[in-house]
Amino acid sequence: MQPQQLRQLSRQLVRQLGMLNSQCGQLALTPVQAHTLIELEQGPCTVNQMSERLRVDKSNASRNLAMLLNQGLIDSVPNPDDKRSLLSQLTSDGKSTLTALHHQLDQDTQAILDQLDQDEIDQLESSLLRYYKALTITEHQQGYTIRAITPLDNAAVAALIRRVSAEYGLTPDKGFSVADPHLDDLCQHYQTANSCYWVIEKNNRILGCGGIAPLAGDTQWSELQKVFFLPELRGKGLARTLTVKALKFARENGFKGCYLETTEVLKEAVKLYQSLGFVDIPTALGSTGHDACEIHMLKTF
Template sequence: MDAQTLRQLSRQLVRQLGMLDSQCGNMELTPVQAHVLIELETQPCTVNDMATRLNVDKSNASRTLAVLSNAGLVISRPHPDDKRSQIATLTPEGAARLAELHQRLNAQVDGFLAQMDVDEIEQLSQSLQRYRKAMVMAGRQHGYTIRPLTPLDNAAIAAVVRRVSAEYGLTADKGYGVADPTLDSMSEVYQPARHAYWVIEHQHRVLGGGGIAALTGTEDICELQKMYFLPELRGRGLARKLAVKALRFAREQGYRACYLETTANLVEAIALYESLGFHHIQEPMGSTGHDACEIQMVKWF
């Protein structure tokens, strides 16, 4: 699916759900007003809190809270910790109106879900959660660039590999990737056809990287290699973004599968690979030379 198709589907969903209507759930509530009530059900909010939660500007949040207050659905009181701001809560009438809204909208969505089997509903849930997380992470990635490795990056990416390896106790004497003799000349390693390595750069600093190379001793299987990221890079979804880029490259190059080896110390990495569809296998594939990596995983295309 491309961006144009996804946008079209999103528009159709918004229309079908009545989000363009002036009334939500056939009640005298606009969609924005309904969202405000739903957020207040969770906990009281200031205007700034509400604007952040709904991803709207402060004036929109303030105006909506004022309308709901005038309708007797919301009440605002001085914030206990900041007398300069107000904190809004639901009134009993507001809670009752919201309960009715939930009932109507749940009945509507139940009608939609009745057209789908259990496994389809589970797939939908996972996909929507993944899509929402992708939106959040994309907002955290501004200013970070993923680009191909160049010879000028060799020293920087080697330093990243050594620093992260030391952080997790992956010492050279144990046969991990940090012991590779080509570590200081990685741009040469990824020059052959169907090989590629990318670095993540921020403010002219290389903070991580990862690559794809043919798996030695196999045919049409590649290996996801040297995925290393400094602590300041983590939590932004960039490791996943780079891995997705690498997997797309692997498919374009005609590989049938992507293999990787890792270790139990790298808990976050294992969770990432599992989320990308890699499956654990019991025996190593090919000949990587990293016999200290006790976890083997593969994703078939």
């Protein structure tokens, strides 16, 4: 799927769901006002909190709260935690209106789900959750750049791999990738055909890295190699972004799939690979030389 296709589908969904209308279904509420009532169902909140929840500017949130106040659907009470602000909360009429709104929207949504079989519903749920997570996590990746390694990066990347390996107890004497003889010259090592190695940087500082290459001893498969992230880069979804980039590279270069070796101490990495469709296999493939890695995983294309 290309960006233009996703944007077009998103526009069509927004229109079909009536999000551009001035009224939400049969009720005299705009879509933003409907979302506001739904958020207040979770409890009272300030204008700033509503702005954050709805992801609209403060003036927009304030204006819609004022309209709902005039309709008698909400009222305002002093904020016990901040005397300079007020809390908006649902009135009894607001609760009744919200109940009617939920009933109407549930009926409309059920009519849509009735067009789908259970396996399609399961796939839709999984895909929407993944898409939503991608939307939210992209914000945390602003300012970071993923690019191909250059010779000038060799020293910084080698130091990063050694530092993270030591953090997890993956010492060179145990047969992990930190002991590879080409560790200090990775750029040259990944200049071979069907290979690529990327670094993640921010403010000219390399914070993460990872690559892909033909599997030694069985070049019909690609191998995900040397994916390492400093602590400050973790939790931003960039490991997934880099891994997806590597998988796309492998597909484009005609590999049957992707193989990797890892260890149980890298629990976060194992969960990531599982979420991307990698499955455990009983024995190692190829001849990587990393005999200390007890987990072998494979994803076929």
